[in-house]
Amino acid sequence: MQKLLTGAALAALLALIVLFAVRLGAGDEGRDFRSATRGGELPEAPEFDLPRLDVQGRLTLASLRGKPAVVNFWASWCDPCRDEAPALNASSARYGNDASFVGVNSDDLSDDARAFAREEAVPYTLVKDTGGVKRSWGVTGFPETFVLDGQGRAVAHFSGPVNERELRDALRRAGL
């Protein structure tokens, strides 16, 4: 009986150690994607399927393939997000026919986000993230913006407010 108990206790301990080791060994997908983008490796952006904030329905990243895309992570309580809103709106008006613009609202209340979008007259597609996409893209603050080419590969990443010139240059690198 004593041998059985000792065996069971050791097996449980071993299982726990394996569990923790697997957990620790698992890579951070978001951090890898972010650093690969910054390193110019053109990593494929992590897929998402998120509910729309501006209208009913959902949006997948895959549906944006075929032309460059600007993916902007933002929140309504973020002042720099408000600062960059005019640049994103103007770029969307200028390049919106040849590139997709998507605002991913994260860490936010939906009503606040919709109020922000009304106040800033955001003309492009908005989706709601509950944190998973932000994490998988390696976003650590707001605003952050990624520019993707037509194959869904990230060609540029901006931390902090982005301006029209930066967006134009990145979109050209993305094949605009």
Added chain:
Amino acid sequence: MSRAAVLSLVAAAVALAGVAWGVVGALDSGSAPQRGWTVAEMERELMCPTCETRLDMSTQPAADRIRGYLEERRADGWTRTQVREALIAEYGERVIAATPRRGFGLAAWLVPALVAAVGLVVALVLARRWAASRTTAPATVETGPRSVEQIRLEARLDAELERFE
């Protein structure tokens, strides 16, 4: 107290601690709907989504906004459960301070229960052994041949006792 008895007590204490931990965890999870709640109470049960510290310890703008939301929902008469569900819909389960009961987080709930179960079994086994050893133990203890020193001490003890009689 014998070694087996001490081990039994330790094992029982470990088992009780495991059970208590599990019970406290279940109570803290606030699974039952409760109408009466305060913003301060809820702040201790929630996480700031941006800095990933408890809401009551965060000064981030996102945390301030959730505090404002709690004030609004409390004024509207929402129950604790309604507020928690609404916040989970907005921020995901990571907004709840308790460890989620799935995936890796499940280990935090299962390990105490396993510790309690193993502790109980060990306590029972050791207690049974201890009880058995007591019933089979001889009534007198053979001490083997007495030493000269023992004989001398016994003689002295007898003499002392005689003096008191």
